[in-house]
Amino acid sequence: MDIDNIWNLFLEKMKEQINPMHFDTWFADTKLISLDENCAKVLVPMSVHKKHLKENYNDLVVELFTEITGTNFNFEYVLEEELKNNITIDTNEIGVPSVPFESNLDPKYTFDNFVVGQSNKHKFAKATSLAVAEKPGYMYNPLFIFGKSGLGKTHLMHAIGNYITKNSNMKVLYVTSEKFVEDFINIYRKNKNENNFEEVDSFKKKYRDIDVLMIDDIQYLEIANKTQQEFFNTFNELHCNNKQIIISSDRSPDDLNKLEERLRTRFNWGLTIDIEPPDFDLRMDIINKKIEVNNISSVFPEDVKEYIASNCTSDVRKLEGAIIRVSAYAVMMNGSEITLDLAIEALKDYFVKSIISKNKVEQVQQIVAEHYNITVEDMKSKKRNSNISIPRQVAMYICRIALEESLPKIGMEFGGKDHTTVMHSVDKIKKEISNDENFKNEINKLISKIK
Ligand code: ADP
Numbered sequence: 398m399d400i401d402n403i404w405n406l407f408l409e410k411m412k413e414q415i416n417p418m419h420f421d422t423w424f425a426d427t428k429l430i431s432l433d434e435n436c437a438k439v440l441v442p443m444s445v446h447k448k449h450l451k452e453n454y455n456d457l458v459v460e461l462f463t464e465i466t467g468t469n470f471n472f473e474y475v476l477e478e479e480l481k482n483n484i485t486i487d488t489n490e491i492g493v494p495s496v497p498f499e500s501n502l503d504p505k506y507t508f509d510n511f512v513v514g515q516s517n518k519h520k521f522a523k524a525t526s527l528a529v530a531e532k533p534g535y536m537y538n539p540l541f542i543f544g545k546s547g548l549g550k551t552h553l554m555h556a557i558g559n560y561i562t563k564n565s566n567m568k569v570l571y572v573t574s575e576k577f578v579e580d581f582i583n584i585y586r587k588n589k590n591e592n593n594f595e596e597v598d599s600f601k602k603k604y605r606d607i608d609v610l611m612i613d614d615i616q617y618l619e620i621a622n623k624t625q626q627e628f629f630n631t632f633n634e635l636h637c638n639n640k641q642i643i644i645s646s647d648r649s650p651d652d653l654n655k656l657e658e659r660l661r662t663r664f665n666w667g668l669t670i671d672i673e674p675p676d677f678d679l680r681m682d683i684i685n686k687k688i689e690v691n692n693i694s695s696v697f698p699e700d701v702k703e704y705i706a707s708n709c710t711s712d713v714r715k716l717e718g719a720i721i722r723v724s725a726y727a728v729m730m731n732g733s734e735i736t737l738d739l740a741i742e743a744l745k746d747y748f749v750k751s752i753i754s755k756n757k758v759e760q761v762q763q764i765v766a767e768h769y770n771i772t773v774e775d776m777k778s779k780k781r782n783s784n785i786s787i788p789r790q791v792a793m794y795i796c797r798i799a800l801e802e803s804l805p806k807i808g809m810e811f812g813g814k815d816h817t818t819v820m821h822s823v824d825k826i827k828k829e830i831s832n833d834e835n836f837k838n839e840i841n842k843l844i845s846k847i848k
């Protein structure tokens with residue numbers, strides 16, 4: 398038997414042992430090139446393979462290979478260029494980017510703490526995301542993740558990004574589409590006034606001189622036409638160069654109907670993952686994971702978990718909120734035991750909130766309009782004098798902070814304003830509150846009037 402045959406036998410064994418996607422990523426392009434005394438040399442395509450195989454698969458490789466050959470070999474993974482030049486490339490340098498670069502990734506979201514339970518849809522979402530993370534720009538490009546709010550889209554994106562930055566020296570950039578729009582509008586304005594091409598270059602550098610671009614909540618791009626064009630150019634350039642693009646949205650590409658057709662077409666080029674609300678079992682699994690991480694498993698009885706899982710049916714964010722609320726309530730009640738009665742009491746207003754949220758926006762508009770002596774119509778109008786625009790900003794701020802409504806929804810409820818207008822209003826009030834204690838109290842009083 399020659400070494401090619403041995404290696405093929407080994408690959409077949411390996412294929413049975415691991416997930417097909419992992420096999421494809423890490424083993425499909427490997428080749429055994431020599432077997433000396435007790436050293437097996439394996440040719441791998443990229444340095445990331447070298448590192449990943451050594452660190453994650455070596456024990457399994459040795460075990461399976463020993464089953465075939467009866468000999469315990471040490472494995473060495475080498476690159477083509479090392480063979481040619483007879484040198485060794487130190488893979489420890491991988492993972493340390495040479496220039497500091499802000500990727501905006503949140504390390505708390507990982508694949509490890511993304512729970513999938515027995516749900517096939519969720520398992521698929523995680524496995525495909527992992528496949529993209531292992532070989533960015535290679536298999537599914539773009540990766541388009543869609544689903545309703547609070548179902549884990551942002552979590553998955555960060556998990557992919559964190560995985561890539563941990564295992565390679567690729568440059569990953571995560572932004573929300575709002576940030577992309579804002580960056581673009583800034584350079585666009587400056588450029589118009591001052592012919593400032595440096596700014597344009599820095600924008601292009603930021604978004605094109607990278608290996609992985611993630612844009613979260615792409616639906617906000619629907620209302621920004623000029624930015625869509627720029628995004629189209631960015632997309633093409635990255636895609637052409639096999640750079641990975643990952644997009645999330647609250648709708649499928651086909652339902653983003655205000656987006657340019659050519660963008661929608663491109664979003665369908667790669668793979669689309671649809672994240673569905675978790676079923677009861679998955680909700681229970683997620684609750685168990687969250688209380689385990691927070692070290693409160695022992696004090697969280699089964700009936701309380703079931704109560705939360707039965708009432709939070711469509712949003713994992715809300716599920717987390719319920720857990721926190723119940724634990725905080727127990728602490729507030731002088732550390733009482735967590736019981737079903739206590740949970741019901743703690744969550745009394747919490748579960749109904751979402752049902753009456755539309756009424757709440759109207760309520761906020763009324764409360765604020767009354768306080769400032771204007772009408773709700775004025776508030777929803779386009780009038781820009783400050784006796785109207787300030788109350789409008791305050792009401793938008795309250796809808797965002799106290800009701801946690803989304804920017805586009807608030808925009809819609811205020812007479813069809815752009816979400817960037819809402820964003821600026823919220824920021825403005827935030828800033829004023831931090832400088833002015835009286836103003837802050839005034840706003841808190843308004844918030845306390847919401848029923
Ligand atoms: P989206 O971006 O879809 O609105 P997020 O990714 O922000 O939702 O998720 C909301 C919260 O729920 C986050 O704290 C996230 O960690 C958590 N979450 C969502 N899905 C899962 C899951 N399957 N396992 C663990 N946590 C999850």
Ligand code: MG
Binds near residue numbers: 547550
């Ligand atoms: Mg999100």
